[in-house]
Amino acid sequence: MARQLKTHIRSPVAKKESLCQRMSVDFVKKNSEATCLTCRSMAVDGQLRTLEFEANAAKWEGYNNTGEPRYTEMQVKFSQHPQVMTNARVAAVESGYSEVFSRTKSVGLRKQLAPLIMEYQEKAKSIAAISIARIQTELASMGFANVLDYFNIAEDGSLQSKQLNELTRAQASAIQEVKVVERQDPVTGEIRFVIGWLKLADKRANLVELGRTLGMFNKIALVDKRESELMLQEVPTDALEKAEDILMSAVKIAREQKSKNQALPGEFTKLPEPSEVKE
Structure with a gap:
């Protein structure tokens, strides 16, 4: 049975590098299994893989009283790094990990620390509180100064x-x-x-930018609105009244035809009952 030494479980035969790189994880035989109590990485059949924190948190030692994992300082820096989601290798190197580890295992570390990364990102969003309303408020402050x-x-x-x-x-x-x-x-x-x-600050530039965020200077919308208004203005009032009467008459006829079960073009026609069919 493997014995525990400091933060890792070791055995005297094979060696496998753990995710946290503090010590090596050894195996007795091919089917043996060892778990790093620091970074929660597990090696099974000689293959290093990541454990799910939420599902296994209560099963492992090295966790605090609330069941949350105790992360190392480098893991915390890695999770807080601004490029952790876009470039895991750079984030790992700048967090203190070696170049070899960062090149080969940084993506796995990011998956492993996903809960911690999400937590820090949510905190960053709440602190920054960046929203469209706030941006519009800042633009208005500069534009109307x-x-x-x-x-x-x-x-x-x-x-x-x-x-x-x-x-x-x-x-x-x-x-x-x-x-x-x-x-x-x-x-x-x-x-x-x-x-x-x-x-x-430049009043004109900020007012124009504010107007764009509000949809005031959308060229297509302005052209469509102007053309529709011009077309209605050019039509005489009596012609508009005649067009309205024609539309109302068409609606009335359509309703009467539907009430008599007379199908309009493209509509379903009710079939006659069997008793009504003449032989």
Whole structure:
């Protein structure tokens, strides 16, 4: 029977590299089976394969009280890597795994750590909270920004730059470049750090982009709508009324024919009853 040494199960004959690369997993014979208690990789008949975490979590030692696996530091880095879903090899190398392991087993490691990867991706989405509504809000903040929002206007018409802490988040998001200068209040003598130079984001570009997200500048939609409106405007009112009368008459005739069980072109005609058929 294989004996446990540190984090792995070893035997004195064959050796097989485990997924976590901490130690090797050995086998006594061809049909033997050994499991790494760290990375949960199992070798059966000399072939290394991945176990399902959810199905086997309660069966293995090395798990915490909640039944969740204890991941190594490299596994956590690998799961959090931004390229883990697109380039597993690069993610593995930058997470600390060797080049050989990353080239041959990074895809298997990604399948093995799928629950952890999904968990981190869901957390990232909730933190970023990127949505169409938020993008439209940011575009609106830049597109509708007004330079007067960044100055205090006195009764005599004089302007005084605002401090950054006086701006709202929407006003601050519209600033592309800003330079803060030190100014002395002429009345109180207080030193204030105010906006000395300001450059707002391009209003036109952001308004156009906002309109596109709202479907306002769709060329095909605008052309279709304009053509339909022009066609109706060019038709005289009396002609439209006559067309409406013709349509209503056609609908009335169709309903009467259906009530008499008279088939219209393309419709099903009811067959006569056997008693009605003349021999």
